[in-house]
Every structure is written in C-alpha cells, then in structure tokens.
Amino acid sequence: LGNWIINEVARQQAAWCAEGLLVVPVAVNLSTMQFKNDDLPLRFSEALRQHNIGAALMELEITESLLMENPERIRLQLAELDAMGIGIAIDDFGTGYSSLSYLRTLPVNVLKIDRSFVRDIETTDDRITQAIIAMAKSLNLEVVAEGAETSGQIEHLRKLGCDVILGYAYS
Secondary structure (H helix, E strand, O other), rough: HHHHHHHHHHHHHHHHHHHOOOOOOEEEEOHHHHHHHOHHHHHHHHHHHHOOHHHHHOOOOEEEHHHHOOHHHHHHHHHHHHOOOOEEEEEEEOOOOOOHHHHHHOOOEEEEOOOOHHHHHOOOOOHHHHHHHHHHHHOOOOEEOOOOHHHHHHHHHHOOOOEEOOOOOOO
16 A cells, blocks of 8 residues: 555646646655665655656655654665655654654655644743744754644644744645
C-alpha cells in the first residue's frame, strides 16, 4: 500500500502539472513498515522518474515515535530522501517521544504542531505552543499548525509566527 501511495501521489502531481495548475508539495504519510526496508528512497526515486516530476513536489511526514524505532536506519534513509530534494516533516510534534536532538541531526524541513496544542490555544496557557514555534524558527524549520477551527485560533497562531495553518476553519 505504501508503494502505491508514493506512486499515486507522483502520478496525481504529474496530472496537475499537465493541466497547468499551481502545484504545491503533497505530504505522504507512511507506516513504520515502509522504513524497515532500505529501499524507501529508491521507491520515491522511481515514482519521480516514472511520472517526470521534481522531488520538491513531495514531502514525507514522519512521527516522532517512528524516529525512535531504528534511529540510524531512519537517519540514513532520510538523508537520502533529503539529498533527492524531498521535504521531510515531523508530524504531530509534541505528542511522541520528543527527543530534541533529532531536530539537529536529521534533515527535517517542517515541524507540524499537533492539533491538541491548537485546540485550546485561546483559553489556556499557550507557552508550549509558543516555545515550539520559537524553537522551530531558531532551527530554520517551517512551522505548520494542524487543527485550527476558529478565526481566533488562526489569529493567535499568526501572532506567534506560525508559517502555515491547517484546519476546518479553512476547509
């Protein structure tokens, strides 16, 4: 299924490019099983080549817990994917085994703040969300907040310097 998803995202991106649409990177979430094989970078490379699209049109989302499974294998695979130009995002940041050292050692481009930090941002102390955004900015990472449902949440995240805000407030 993971291989099909990688190929399908590349195929759809190529179709949108052919239609002349403004194409943005599409994030791919993969299971930990995909990382147990050393051929993951090859799967992405083949899909990009087959559909003749640039690597910048794909982004790989991984969770913090995945990084703890086999850190050296994951690091090597992520380094290969990064060298190809594929973006790497840490999804649901703050809810897993937050080992901050991987933010310095892995080729991560994006930090996605878990929706649990966004949900109560207007009514509770937001220092954790503020700290996550400040830390990501100091590491030159793009910051994405997931789960924004109100205009108040959006405004608050904008004031904190969040780069991208996702949620039902938009669609």
